Amino acid sequence: MNKLACGCPGSHVQTIERNETNTNAATGRLPSELRQWPTQLHLVPPSAPWLQNAHLLIAADCVPFAYGDFHRDFIKDRVLVNACPKLDDTSPYVEKLAAIIRQNDIQSITVTIMEVPCCRGLGLMAQEAVKQSGKDVPLEIAVIGIDGTRRS
Template sequence: MKNLACGCPGSNVRTIEKPATDNPATGKVASELRQWPTQLHLVPPSAPWLQNAHLLIAADCAPFAYGDFHRDFIKGKVLVNACPKLDDTSPYLDKLTEILKHNDIQSLTVTIMEVPCCRGLAMMAKQALEASGKDIAFKVAIIGVDGERRS
């Protein structure tokens, strides 16, 4: 793959050197996903599962990078995902604002990667929360490209 001319750190090709894991398999890990669709482009603000939900907005790469994503983030939450770099994000701010305005969202968690382009998703979620006029618990979790949780 050729590096992009823009020099974006998120596009840099790299190998992550790690020892092979020797975690014992203790059985099948169950999915914590409880609704469909998940892509923000496809989720209608009126989806019934948004009502009274703890909302998780995940950058597309985060679940692949962080091994315990289902257990640590999706469990007990409704998931929507998006990519602030590759998606057409122009409708996202309005859609997120509508979701927050018209549903009794209990909390808002955003998981992003540590690369700069991902921060736009967290900023968009914060702007939507402010535009909704609601006082909802808000937190951002940052995942490193090495799969480690940074915050």
Template sequence: MSNLACGCPGSQVRTVEKKENSDNSQTGRIGSELRQWPTQLHLVPPSAPYLQNAHLLIAADCAPFAYAEFHRDFIKGKVLVNACPKLDDTSPYVDKLAAMISQNDIQSVTVTIMEVPCCGGLRMFAQQAIAQSGKDVPLEIVVIGVDGERRN
């Protein structure tokens, strides 16, 4: 566990255990695909055990609200970190992401951003972090429209 400045017990690093083959056909509800806690980029330490050999998803804070199938289409099988390039203090993001990639054999990075200009910062942070890590990690950028549709 990492010592965090806020000291909040809710920020404790943990893996979320999933029940396999959960059948929601009777209720019509889609189950959560979240595999770990916390998700906020500021709170996830590069040493979190769930990052080892993970497929990393970097999501703009607004993307899951805009895209209805976000859990199924993006979170499933990935470790999620989320951030807002407009409202967050982003100064540590490139170094933190680079540490996550270099220390954990990250298999791939997917970045989900909104079509608004400020979200482009997450794309830039991911590109710079991969370069800084010195690793050749596949990068996919997915743009979500404010209407909830995938743009690419």
């Protein structure tokens, strides 16, 4: 495990091994699709092993609460980083995302944002990071309505 400067054990890079995920027939519960830790963009080192050859998901913090099928529709088969473009100190985000893209063979990037204006900044940061990385990585932005429906 990589040790981060903050020293918090909850910030150590970890891969979560999971078997094939299916709905538990007895309970009807959907299992988590999360495959790595940490997820908070501030805590994710660009050298994390699970970033190599990843399909990257950049999620605004509110999206998983609004969109009920977030794990199944977005996290499944992707590596997640999350951030809030309104409340976080986003000054290092473009460079950090660009470093992630430069240092790893990122296959695709999906950004999930809410329909509210402050969330659009996360999509713009991702676009600028791809540009600064010098790589041609497919990027999709999925917009979720405050009512939980997918807008695009």
